[in-house]
Amino acid sequence: MQQRSLNPPVFHILLALADGSLHGLGIADRIDALTRGAVDLGPGTLYRSLKEMAEMGLIREAAPPDSDADPRRKYYAITAQGRRAVAAEAASLERLVQAARDRKLLPERA
Amino acid sequence: MQQRSLNPPVFHILLALADGSLHGLGIADRIDALTRGAVDLGPGTLYRSLKEMAEMGLIREAAPPDSDADPRRKYYAITAQGRRAVAAEAASLERLVQAARDRKLLPERA
Protein backbone atom coordinates (compact mmCIF):
# COMPACT_ATOMS: atom_id res chain seq x y z
CA MET A 1 0.00 0.00 0.00
CA GLN A 2 2.98 2.26 0.59
CA GLN A 3 0.59 4.57 2.42
CA ARG A 4 3.54 6.23 4.01
CA SER A 5 6.57 7.17 2.03
CA LEU A 6 8.67 6.14 5.02
CA ASN A 7 8.64 2.59 6.31
CA PRO A 8 7.97 2.36 10.04
CA PRO A 9 11.52 1.24 10.90
CA VAL A 10 12.98 4.12 8.91
CA PHE A 11 10.70 6.59 10.63
CA HIS A 12 11.68 5.37 14.08
CA ILE A 13 15.36 5.43 13.27
CA LEU A 14 15.15 9.00 12.04
CA LEU A 15 13.23 10.00 15.14
CA ALA A 16 15.87 8.38 17.34
CA LEU A 17 18.66 10.19 15.50
CA ALA A 18 16.91 13.55 15.76
CA ASP A 19 18.42 13.98 19.22
CA GLY A 20 21.98 13.31 18.09
CA SER A 21 24.31 10.77 16.57
CA LEU A 22 24.09 7.17 17.70
CA HIS A 23 25.49 3.81 16.71
CA GLY A 24 23.39 0.88 15.53
CA LEU A 25 22.51 -0.83 18.77
CA GLY A 26 22.25 2.54 20.48
CA ILE A 27 19.53 3.43 18.02
CA ALA A 28 17.68 0.21 18.79
CA ASP A 29 17.92 0.94 22.52
CA ARG A 30 16.70 4.50 22.06
CA ILE A 31 13.70 3.34 20.07
CA ASP A 32 12.94 0.76 22.69
CA ALA A 33 13.04 3.43 25.39
CA LEU A 34 11.02 6.01 23.45
CA THR A 35 8.26 3.55 22.69
CA ARG A 36 8.46 1.77 26.04
CA GLY A 37 9.15 -1.55 24.40
CA ALA A 38 6.27 -1.33 21.98
CA VAL A 39 8.68 -1.22 19.05
CA ASP A 40 11.44 -3.77 18.92
CA LEU A 41 13.77 -3.46 15.95
CA GLY A 42 15.54 -6.71 15.13
CA PRO A 43 19.13 -6.63 13.90
CA GLY A 44 18.07 -7.66 10.42
CA THR A 45 15.80 -4.69 9.92
CA LEU A 46 18.15 -2.37 11.78
CA TYR A 47 21.30 -2.81 9.75
CA ARG A 48 19.52 -3.22 6.46
CA SER A 49 17.64 0.00 7.09
CA LEU A 50 20.77 1.89 8.09
CA LYS A 51 22.50 0.81 4.91
CA GLU A 52 19.57 1.79 2.70
CA MET A 53 19.01 5.05 4.51
CA ALA A 54 22.64 6.04 4.04
CA GLU A 55 22.34 5.27 0.34
CA MET A 56 19.18 7.35 0.17
CA GLY A 57 20.88 10.24 1.92
CA LEU A 58 18.57 10.26 4.93
CA ILE A 59 21.48 9.65 7.29
CA ARG A 60 25.25 9.76 7.02
CA GLU A 61 28.07 8.13 8.87
CA ALA A 62 29.34 10.39 11.61
CA ALA A 63 32.41 10.65 13.78
CA PRO A 64 32.15 8.99 17.21
CA PRO A 65 31.28 11.43 20.01
CA ASP A 66 34.30 10.41 22.10
CA SER A 67 37.75 9.86 20.70
CA ASP A 68 38.06 6.73 22.84
CA ALA A 69 34.77 5.21 21.78
CA ASP A 70 34.46 1.54 20.91
CA PRO A 71 35.89 1.38 17.38
CA ARG A 72 33.45 -1.34 16.42
CA ARG A 73 30.63 1.13 16.65
CA LYS A 74 29.52 2.99 13.55
CA TYR A 75 27.81 6.24 14.34
CA TYR A 76 25.12 7.78 12.19
CA ALA A 77 23.74 11.29 12.03
CA ILE A 78 20.52 12.50 10.48
CA THR A 79 20.90 14.69 7.38
CA ALA A 80 18.86 17.71 6.37
CA GLN A 81 17.05 15.49 3.92
CA GLY A 82 16.35 12.98 6.64
CA ARG A 83 14.99 15.72 8.82
CA ARG A 84 12.64 16.86 6.08
CA ALA A 85 11.50 13.29 5.47
CA VAL A 86 10.70 12.54 9.10
CA ALA A 87 8.96 15.89 9.46
CA ALA A 88 6.77 15.18 6.44
CA GLU A 89 5.96 11.77 7.79
CA ALA A 90 5.06 13.16 11.20
CA ALA A 91 2.81 15.72 9.56
CA SER A 92 1.10 12.93 7.67
CA LEU A 93 0.57 10.98 10.88
CA GLU A 94 -0.79 14.08 12.51
CA ARG A 95 -3.46 14.39 9.84
CA LEU A 96 -4.54 10.85 10.66
CA VAL A 97 -4.68 11.67 14.35
CA GLN A 98 -6.72 14.77 13.57
CA ALA A 99 -9.11 12.70 11.48
CA ALA A 100 -9.57 10.38 14.45
CA ARG A 101 -10.17 13.33 16.74
CA ASP A 102 -12.73 14.80 14.35
CA ARG A 103 -14.60 11.53 14.66
CA LYS A 104 -14.67 11.69 18.45
CA LEU A 105 -12.25 8.80 18.77
CA LEU A 106 -9.83 10.76 20.92
CA PRO A 107 -10.27 13.21 23.77
CA GLU A 108 -10.23 16.85 22.78
CA ARG A 109 -6.91 18.61 23.02
CA ALA A 110 -6.47 20.55 26.23
CA MET B 1 8.09 -5.18 13.85
CA GLN B 2 4.38 -5.03 14.67
CA GLN B 3 4.95 -1.71 16.41
CA ARG B 4 1.29 -1.06 15.91
CA SER B 5 -1.26 -3.59 16.92
CA LEU B 6 -3.38 -2.56 13.94
CA ASN B 7 -2.13 -3.02 10.42
CA PRO B 8 -2.25 0.17 8.36
CA PRO B 9 -5.04 -1.07 6.07
CA VAL B 10 -7.15 -2.07 9.07
CA PHE B 11 -6.62 1.29 10.71
CA HIS B 12 -7.68 3.18 7.59
CA ILE B 13 -10.75 1.04 7.09
CA LEU B 14 -11.86 1.61 10.67
CA LEU B 15 -11.31 5.33 10.30
CA ALA B 16 -13.36 5.37 7.12
CA LEU B 17 -16.20 3.48 8.81
CA ALA B 18 -16.21 5.79 11.83
CA ASP B 19 -18.49 8.15 9.90
CA GLY B 20 -21.03 5.50 9.03
CA SER B 21 -21.60 2.28 7.17
CA LEU B 22 -20.07 1.80 3.75
CA HIS B 23 -19.61 -0.97 1.24
CA GLY B 24 -16.23 -2.28 0.10
CA LEU B 25 -15.41 0.01 -2.77
CA GLY B 26 -17.02 2.91 -0.95
CA ILE B 27 -14.51 2.39 1.82
CA ALA B 28 -11.65 2.45 -0.66
CA ASP B 29 -12.99 5.68 -2.16
CA ARG B 30 -13.40 7.27 1.27
CA ILE B 31 -9.84 6.40 2.23
CA ASP B 32 -8.61 7.79 -1.04
CA ALA B 33 -10.44 11.02 -0.37
CA LEU B 34 -9.40 11.33 3.28
CA THR B 35 -5.75 10.82 2.46
CA ARG B 36 -5.83 12.74 -0.80
CA GLY B 37 -4.67 9.76 -2.77
CA ALA B 38 -1.71 9.02 -0.54
CA VAL B 39 -3.24 5.70 0.48
CA ASP B 40 -4.49 3.40 -2.24
CA LEU B 41 -6.00 0.17 -1.01
CA GLY B 42 -5.92 -2.57 -3.63
CA PRO B 43 -8.84 -5.00 -3.86
CA GLY B 44 -6.72 -7.82 -2.50
CA THR B 45 -5.95 -6.06 0.75
CA LEU B 46 -9.41 -4.52 0.95
CA TYR B 47 -11.55 -7.65 0.83
CA ARG B 48 -9.12 -9.78 2.78
CA SER B 49 -9.03 -7.17 5.52
CA LEU B 50 -12.80 -6.85 5.64
CA LYS B 51 -13.16 -10.58 6.04
CA GLU B 52 -10.57 -10.78 8.80
CA MET B 53 -11.89 -7.72 10.58
CA ALA B 54 -15.39 -9.16 10.64
CA GLU B 55 -14.00 -12.37 12.12
CA MET B 56 -12.11 -10.35 14.72
CA GLY B 57 -15.24 -8.43 15.63
CA LEU B 58 -13.89 -5.03 14.61
CA ILE B 59 -16.66 -4.56 12.06
CA ARG B 60 -19.95 -6.26 11.27
CA GLU B 61 -22.08 -6.58 8.21
CA ALA B 62 -24.78 -3.95 8.18
CA ALA B 63 -28.02 -3.32 6.35
CA PRO B 64 -27.78 -1.13 3.26
CA PRO B 65 -28.70 2.51 3.91
CA ASP B 66 -31.32 2.57 1.14
CA SER B 67 -33.79 -0.18 0.48
CA ASP B 68 -33.13 0.18 -3.24
CA ALA B 69 -29.35 0.00 -2.97
CA ASP B 70 -27.30 -2.12 -5.33
CA PRO B 71 -27.76 -5.64 -3.94
CA ARG B 72 -24.20 -6.57 -4.91
CA ARG B 73 -22.89 -4.21 -2.28
CA LYS B 74 -22.09 -5.50 1.16
CA TYR B 75 -22.21 -2.83 3.81
CA TYR B 76 -20.09 -2.83 6.93
CA ALA B 77 -20.38 -0.95 10.21
CA ILE B 78 -17.76 -0.39 12.88
CA THR B 79 -18.37 -2.15 16.20
CA ALA B 80 -17.68 -0.88 19.70
CA GLN B 81 -14.59 -3.06 19.75
CA GLY B 82 -13.45 -1.58 16.45
CA ARG B 83 -13.98 1.88 17.84
CA ARG B 84 -11.80 1.10 20.83
CA ALA B 85 -9.12 -0.41 18.62
CA VAL B 86 -8.90 2.55 16.26
CA ALA B 87 -8.90 4.94 19.21
CA ALA B 88 -6.00 3.13 20.84
CA GLU B 89 -4.11 3.14 17.58
CA ALA B 90 -4.70 6.84 17.07
CA ALA B 91 -3.45 7.53 20.59
CA SER B 92 -0.31 5.58 19.80
CA LEU B 93 0.24 7.58 16.63
CA GLU B 94 -0.30 10.76 18.57
CA ARG B 95 2.57 9.87 20.89
CA LEU B 96 4.82 9.54 17.87
CA VAL B 97 3.69 12.91 16.58
CA GLN B 98 4.36 14.42 19.97
CA ALA B 99 7.84 12.93 19.98
CA ALA B 100 8.47 14.56 16.62
CA ARG B 101 7.16 17.87 17.92
CA ASP B 102 9.41 17.66 20.98
CA ARG B 103 12.32 17.39 18.59
CA LYS B 104 11.32 20.53 16.70
CA LEU B 105 10.36 18.58 13.63
CA LEU B 106 6.88 20.04 13.51
CA PRO B 107 5.53 23.55 14.07
CA GLU B 108 4.24 24.20 17.56
CA ARG B 109 0.55 23.73 18.09
CA ALA B 110 -1.41 26.94 17.84
Added chain:
DNA sequence: CGCGATCTATCCGCAATGGATATATCTGGG
Protein backbone atom coordinates in the same frame (compact mmCIF):
# COMPACT_ATOMS: atom_id res chain seq x y z
C1' DC C 1 44.61 -15.01 29.02
C1' DG C 2 40.24 -16.82 28.37
C1' DC C 3 35.24 -16.12 28.29
C1' DG C 4 31.05 -13.85 27.99
C1' DA C 5 29.20 -9.60 26.18
C1' DT C 6 28.88 -6.31 22.56
C1' DC C 7 28.65 -4.90 17.83
C1' DT C 8 28.09 -5.13 12.94
C1' DA C 9 26.54 -7.77 9.15
C1' DT C 10 24.21 -11.19 6.17
C1' DC C 11 20.99 -14.87 5.22
C1' DC C 12 16.61 -17.12 5.39
C1' DG C 13 11.73 -17.91 6.42
C1' DC C 14 7.32 -15.87 7.13
C1' DA C 15 3.76 -12.49 6.91
C1' DA C 16 1.64 -8.77 4.57
C1' DT C 17 0.58 -6.14 0.70
C1' DG C 18 -1.56 -5.25 -3.65
C1' DG C 19 -2.01 -6.26 -8.67
C1' DA C 20 -4.06 -9.59 -11.88
C1' DT C 21 -7.75 -12.17 -12.69
C1' DA C 22 -12.44 -14.35 -12.38
C1' DT C 23 -17.32 -14.02 -11.82
C1' DA C 24 -21.65 -11.88 -11.28
C1' DT C 25 -24.69 -8.06 -11.73
C1' DC C 26 -26.10 -3.37 -12.71
C1' DT C 27 -26.87 0.55 -16.00
C1' DG C 28 -27.24 3.05 -20.18
C1' DG C 29 -27.34 3.44 -25.26
C1' DG C 30 -28.80 1.89 -29.67
Added chain:
DNA sequence: CCCAGATATATCCATTGCGGATAGATCGCG
Protein backbone atom coordinates in the same frame (compact mmCIF):
# COMPACT_ATOMS: atom_id res chain seq x y z
C1' DC D 1 -34.55 -5.85 -25.77
C1' DC D 2 -29.96 -6.69 -25.87
C1' DC D 3 -25.26 -5.73 -25.74
C1' DA D 4 -21.18 -3.30 -23.79
C1' DG D 5 -18.96 -1.18 -20.30
C1' DA D 6 -18.96 -0.11 -15.52
C1' DT D 7 -19.38 -1.68 -10.85
C1' DA D 8 -18.76 -4.94 -7.10
C1' DT D 9 -17.07 -8.87 -4.60
C1' DA D 10 -13.71 -12.36 -4.19
C1' DT D 11 -9.53 -15.22 -4.78
C1' DC D 12 -4.83 -16.15 -6.36
C1' DC D 13 -0.10 -15.22 -6.86
C1' DA D 14 4.21 -12.56 -7.10
C1' DT D 15 6.73 -9.24 -4.67
C1' DT D 16 8.24 -6.85 -0.75
C1' DG D 17 9.31 -5.98 4.00
C1' DC D 18 10.30 -7.50 8.44
C1' DG D 19 12.64 -9.83 12.01
C1' DG D 20 14.98 -13.98 13.97
C1' DA D 21 19.01 -16.96 13.43
C1' DT D 22 23.49 -17.06 12.63
C1' DA D 23 28.32 -15.64 11.74
C1' DG D 24 32.46 -13.20 12.67
C1' DA D 25 35.10 -9.74 14.95
C1' DT D 26 36.43 -7.13 18.94
C1' DC D 27 35.87 -5.46 23.67
C1' DG D 28 36.15 -5.71 28.82
C1' DC D 29 36.65 -8.11 32.89
C1' DG D 30 37.91 -11.64 36.18
